Amino acid sequence: MHEAQLRSLTPSVLGVLVRRGADFAAAEDAVQDALVEAVRVWPADPPRDPKGWLVTVAWRRFLDATRSDAARRRREDVVEEEPGQGPVPAVDDTLQLYFLCAHPSLTPASAVALTLRAVGGLTTRQIAQAYLVPEATMAQRISRAKRTVSGVRLDQPGDVATVLRVLYLVFNEGYSGDVDLAAEAIRLTRQLAASVDHPEVAGLLALMLLHHSRRATRTTPEGGLVPLAEQDRDRWDTRAIAEGVEILRAALARDRLGEFQAQAAIAALHADAPTTEETDWPQVVEWYDELARLTDSPVVRLNRAVAVGEADGPRAGLAALAAVDDSLPRHTAVAAHLHERDGDLATAARLYAEAAHKAPNLAERDHLTRQAARLNAR
Amino acid sequence: MAKYLLLKHYRGAPAPVNDAPMSEWTPDEISAHVRYMNDFAARLEKTGEFVDSQALAPEGTFVRFDGEGRPPVTDGPFAETKDLIAGWMVIDVDSYERAVELAGELSAAPGAGGEPIHEWLELRPFYGTPSTITE
Incomplete structure (x- = not known):
């Protein structure tokens, strides 16, 4: 086995x-x-x-x-x-355990650790390696989490949304290690989808599958970032895409839209396009509008500005960007990209360098530094 | 969660409030200081926030490449004016606010007269990893 x-x-x-x-x-x-x-x-x-x-x-x-x-x-x-x-x-014990391990009284990091162990069956050592902390630290995090939920009765109904947030975190911010956390998040979401009939669970599963399909093309062998526009689409995993699209279609047909379904719909539009230029950008913008209605997140409005830039041209993108909080980590990077598309290469180079300085991780910093260097070397 | 480095300086940081050098403390004061640091680390391990803690010897040397076939150039030990790292602690916490709170507690380690040193600790965020879903 x-x-x-x-x-x-x-x-x-x-x-x-x-x-x-x-x-x-x-x-x-x-x-x-x-x-x-x-x-x-x-x-x-x-x-x-x-x-x-x-x-x-x-x-x-x-x-x-x-x-x-x-x-x-x-x-x-x-x-x-x-x-x-x-x-x-x-009664479905599995579903109750998901609720317990994602209980709102837990911090996100504790809920992630407890879910991976009690639902995922990973060892403390595997989880510690994945999140780059000592095993003793992770053991304490897990036992504290268990103490926190010790008074919670297992037959109380829980909130699916809290469980989905935990699984999203495992998928989206999974670190490296022995265990493939992205694959583990997909397995756990699939298992959840088998125990509860909920369009957002299906939406999250579809979202994960659609993003996972591009995994091999997202980084260079040296670990550098490859942006969506430059990814080798022939190497996207068509089986994962087909499965994700099918799951999403069935979820959307139920007419109970949620943020994960909307995000998955955007990912599906990208998966469907043979090139960046042939992407159905107007529809991507519409989905971002839906998403903004559902979540009101500034990150959504930032990403929407990128899509507007593709759909209606860089000037329209910059106008949309002007309405977005400029303290967001990737705001400057988006501005740099739109100015480059608009032909203002000097401004773009300056903004890429500034964005590199503000980058939230090393891979993005290196990518943005290279963008600035590319324009400066003209 | 986010990882932060708490950096402790021998030299180079602004002067602490309780600025007597360790060699002028009483042995009991030194023991109390060491105990405080150990207890602090042990407590963070219990809360699931501890990653690493190391102390460095003060004898540091700068080293650089000097061309093929030539021995590296060294410069040191560091002159009195140079910044000197004494050690560090790495923590893994839920927020920047929590990191500041913990750095504040560590800075309260007792020194001469058993009074808090109020030393300046440098707090630096680690780069995270790129998230999977970006668009």
Whole structure:
């Protein structure tokens, strides 16, 4: 069994333990132990009923930990036992766990860490590596998060929107490491979409698939940024695009528009275009208008100015940009781009250099510095 | 989350309020200072905000390439006038405000007379990683 398949059993196994009366924090530790054990023994001795096996082992770990004064878990004599019957509860435990791990009382970073562990089945070490902090720090972050939600009953209904924000964060700001967090975010969103019928869950899944389809073309082998206009579209993953578009279409047909569906619609228009010039920019602008109505985010208005620049020309883009808060991190970079399109290369070069100074990350800084250098070298 | 560097200077930062050099403190005052720093780091580990902490020896040298086949040029140890880094702490926090709050606490480490040093710490954000979704 593939590790991701194994980990996909995490929430339902955890749900069974909690339903049997185990407290969430201890049950979660026990499930982690059972997953580690499964990775060790399954390759040589695969169980007939993987979920039942995990429930049995996790439950025994939980009892051991509860009984043992020193709280030291026994690590022997578990493997040869016959797996018990894993009861399948009627209520969807998986969905409840998503709600719990994204509970509004948690900070975003804590919700991300807890979701990756308790729902995703990743180890603390994997999560720590992904976010570039020591394992001990991540362990504390997770145990604090568990304490924070310890009083929350697992059968309380939650808010899908908070869960979606957490999954969006995992996808969008996933760092590097052993684990592919973008792929993990897609797996978790897919799993969520299987447990709840909600057009915004579908919208987020479509958005992720459409962006993931361009992944191979977004950076140079050296790690430099490749802007959308310069990406090799022949290398976009057409299967991911087709799946994303199909999911989006079904979601939009339900006529309950939300911000993730609108973002996915923009991504779909880009995915559909053979070149930047052939992109349906007027429709992209319309979707940004929808998005602005839904979120009123200044970042949306900034991106809209870029689209207006393509649809109606750089002067119109600059006019739209004038109405956007100029303290936004990428405001200067957008201004530089629009001035270049307008033929004012001296201003564009100056603004690219200024934008590089304000860039929020190294890859963007290098990209913008190169843009300034390109114009200065004319 | 965002990572920040708290940079502590031997020299080069504005003078602290409690400016007695460490060699003039009592041994107990030094112990209290070290304990404060260790407790601070341990507390950040518990809150899940600690990344790294290191101290540097003061003997620094500038080194530069001097052309193919020639040994590198060195300049040092640093002259008294040069900026000198004493050490750092790296934190991973939810906001800039939280980073400032923690830097303020670290600057309150006790010095001579057991009084807070009020030393100036340099706070520098790390570059993050590019986000996946930009348009």
